[in-house]
Amino acid sequence: MASQEHLDKMQLRQNYRNLWHTDLMGTVKVDSPYCCLAFWCGGILIRTWEGRGEKQMLFGVNVRSIAIPQNVHSILIGPCVSYLLRKRALYNDMSRYVCCAGYMPCSGRCGESRCPELCLATEVFLCFGNSVASTRFMLQDEFNIQTTKCDNCIIGFMFCLQQIACIFSIVAMIVGSEDIQEASQLLSCLADMVYCTVCACMQTQHKIEMDKRDGMFGPQPVMAVPPAQQMSRIDQQIPPSIGYPPQTYGQSYGQPYGYPPQPPQGYPAAGYPPSNHPPPGYPPSGYPK
Secondary structure, rough: HHHHHHHHHHHHHHHOOOOOOOOOHHHHHOHHHHHHHHHHHOOOOOOOOOOOOOEEEEOOOOOOOOOOOOOOEEEOOHHHHHHHHHHOOOOOHHHHOOHHHHOOOOOOOOOOOHOOOOOOEEEHHOOOOOOOOHHHHHHHHHHEEEOOHHHHHHHHHHHHHHHHHHHHHHHHHHHHOOOHHHHHHHHHHHHHHHHHHHHHHHHHHHHHHHHOOOOOOOOOOOOOOOOOOOOOOOOOOOOOOOOOOOOOOOOOOOOOOOOOOOOOOOOOOOOOOOOOOOOOOOOOOOOOO
16 A cells, blocks of 8 residues: 555656756756765765776775776765755754655654654665655655656666666676676676766755755745735726726726716817807797796
8 A cells, every 4th residue: 555655656746847946967067066065975985996907996896907096085975965955854853754754664663753863864874875865755745846857867877777787796696707797897886986976966956956945046936915806886986996907988898887977078079069059039939948
């Protein structure tokens, strides 16, 4: 039942009308410092390069015969950034925190109510991918945001690359070929690079959306209350002009309301009635007055 509800919710997100303030490709241009912070900050140190031409470690994978300069540090990912973004998405109210924002089977069963800060820290470090995705789902459901086709392609490419790297690793383990193993390690390295890059851009996208929510891009447009409308009364000369410009007499439509109508200006016409009216001897004698 819960799985079906989640599937229905995912289907509903495709019909949301709003879009992200910026797409994944535009996050580097809109907020480059935060994107770099999300990419490098986090404290998960994988390994340090020690030289070239020897067995090296990149994302825990042995890579050989790759010309890499000395003292190049491996890439870090950003669980600390994920922690701060989730807390901000909850409006800094940790009493509302649920593990993985309620989108996983473990949600609500990890003692979050007793120590939400510790549970959130555990989530972002042990389930980093789920923590980023859960914050994304929260923002989408709150603001009715759909993901663009371009962003879907980028996220789908990241997942496909991870699956292909996993398959190559299994094949390399079964076959035992050194060439296949090296190809598998390179593919795993590429998949991890794409994963870290997409997660950094995704978290920057979430941060920009919350900046927009909090009014950091200028004041939000205020929806004014419409003026109270009045009903026309029979004693009113013209109806109240609520929402429409007042009509003047003489137009093809929209004559003044009420009875009798107002006479036009210049009525009666000049020189009317004529000076010799009525004619002499009118009415005739004997006519009753």
